[in-house]
Amino acid sequence: MLKSNRDLITELKGVLTSQQYSPVVVGNYCAYARGCLDHLERQNILAADVTEAPVEQYLRDAVGLFQQHRGRRPGPRWHQIPCAGIHALLRLVQGQWPPPPKAICAADALRFAICDEYETWLHEERGFARPSIDAFLWEARHFLGWQLERCGVEGLIDLSIGDIDCYMDLRALVVAVSP
Known part of the structure; x- marks a missing residue:
């Protein structure tokens, strides 16, 4: 049975907390992971089936939202925060993230x-x-x-x-x- 987005975020929060991440980091990681899950849900993509392209699109959209809400672009290393939370979630769901490259020759x-x-x-x-x-x-x-x-x-x-x-x-x- 597939877990709901809420269950996935709860599980991610538990994993991060057990790894002794600070409450602020846990909150930030979970917020971006939740945003990514919502983005995937709107596209009818399950977290278990997601590939890198929709995640990259979400991150581009997140930069646009940041700029829209704050009137400026995020700092040069800002992307590390959403990436870390989203990647932690996807490792939890898929076992490995990013997915290993596929051999074409x-x-x-x-x-x-x-x-x-x-x-x-x-x-x-x-x-x-x-x-x-x-x-x-x-x-x-x-x-x-x-x-x-x-x-x-x-x-x-x-x-x-x-x-x-x-x-x-x-x-x-x-x-x-x-x-």
């Missing part, structure tokens, strides 16, 4: 397999926390996409997890040295 399948292996390695060998793993995977996906464009599938076949980790170390060095 053999090269994509290879890239995704490499990322899966890298994710396991980051968790088991490096002992990284989920947010760090997600950040490393984001960068790895972009690196592998660049490598594919540059060298083709052969360039991916020869890559090891150690190669990806070396690239990440170099990226961290460049960021640390940048002004």
Whole structure:
């Protein structure tokens, strides 16, 4: 049986509270999650079936509402608050959010397999926390996409997890040295 929007927000509030989020953050996250659920309901989309496009549209609409109510655009990092609440809700409903990308060719399948292996390695060998793993995977996906464009599938076949980790170390060095 599907849960009502009210039940989903109640469950989200309980999860966030149990994770010791502050009451203000819980309220903000739940407010944006509720707004997104209302937006999805108007489009006859269930939270269990939502994809990234309707969520992105809701966030664009939320920026417009912010500007309409306050007479100015939100700050440059304002989107992090609604995104965090909406993503927490969708992880609760779907188990994972954002949804994993779908392979549309053999090269994509290879890239995704490499990322899966890298994710396991980051968790088991490096002992990284989920947010760090997600950040490393984001960068790895972009690196592998660049490598594919540059060298083709052969360039991916020869890559090891150690190669990806070396690239990440170099990226961290460049960021640390940048002004």
